[in-house]
Amino acid sequence: MWKKLILLLLMAIPMVSATDVVLVSDNCADQCTALEVANVLNATVITTEWGIYNESLVNEILALNPDKVIIIGGSLAVVENYTTALESAGISVERIGGETRYETNANVTLRFQHQFRYAYGDNVTACVCHGFDDIALNETMEKIRNGTCLVLLTNGVNLTVEPERLQLRINKVEIVENPFCPFCNHSAIAMKLQRKGLNVEIEKIPEDRVKLMLQNRIKIMEKRIFMFKRMRINVSELEEKLKEVEELIKQNRYQDAYRVMIQLEGEQMAMVRLHLQPMGHGMAKGMGNAPHVYHQNANNSQMGVGGANAPHIYHQNENNTELGNANAPHLYNKNQ
Known part of the structure; x- marks a missing residue:
């Protein structure tokens, strides 16, 4: 039972x-x-x-x-x-x-x-x-x-x-x-x-951990720039600023590099608002992957x-x- x-x-x-x-x-x-x-x-x-x-x-x-x-x-x-x-x-x-x-x-x-x-x-x-x-x-x-x-x-x-x-x-x-x-x-x-x-x-x-995380932020930004390029969006300013970050790191000027990276991320977010969100509040299509x-x-x-x-x-x-x-x-x- x-x-x-x-x-x-x-x-x-x-x-x-x-x-x-x-x-x-x-x-x-x-x-x-x-x-x-x-x-x-x-x-x-x-x-x-x-x-x-x-x-x-x-x-x-x-x-x-x-x-x-x-x-x-x-x-x-x-x-x-x-x-x-x-x-x-x-x-x-x-x-x-x-x-x-x-x-x-x-x-x-x-x-x-x-x-x-x-x-x-x-x-x-x-x-x-x-x-x-x-x-x-x-x-x-x-x-x-x-x-x-x-x-x-x-x-x-x-x-x-x-x-x-x-x-x-x-x-x-x-x-x-x-x-x-x-x-x-x-x-x-x-x-x-x-x-x-x-x-x-x-x-x-x-x-040393901060430096590794900063390098990771660079890789993330590279992927985001690549996404914009695939959509034929002009990313020359983003690329220029990213090169500045990398150059500052080579000079061991990590504080300056981080300051520029924060600015770069702000500009990337502004680019999303300008180019993607007017298309229907984001990429409703074509972003399946x-x-x-x-x-x-x-x-x-x-x-x-x-x-x-x-x-x-x-x-x-x-x-x-x-x-x-x-x-x-x-x-x-x-x-x-």
């Missing part, structure tokens, strides 16, 4: 179990934010190229039979074609984003802070990275996969969400320092947080880069409780 009952129960279980999917662009800041959400929701992350629609990814998402797709990032990063296609297939879609990567990080942190508190308990480490420091953000992804790292972005002056405003107990703040980042202002951020009584540590990425990142969770341009006049990052949570200094200049946004 029991054997028959167990057999009937097993037969009733679907072959593919439904799950949540987190869809994010290959913007490193948004990827960090998405990965921590996937960890606490036990969701699967799928990554699309920034600003480009890849129809094959929609098919991959549908094959996972998700209950819901959470899009991390604004419509410039993850184009609206994805929302339209998924909703047309009967999938519930929630987008959590902002006009900037800072607003996206802030909105996601507030939206899921109760899930973070449940997952992390009182053992939360806030990992602070500059929003445009892709090397430090890549390093931070490994910390997120290990389970207790809550990412808060900085523009070199302020954080997306000040730790004391969260309904979380932050036991340590870890500032991930890229020694070649010319605009990150790590020491000033550390001093500001220490004055608030927080336990702050600076983790410096070894220079575009590379993307796809993985399970860890448990299974804005070029305003800091400076004394950088805006305060300020917004409201769902109850309209103000977070931040109301008198500071700010980017204002309401949590979605």
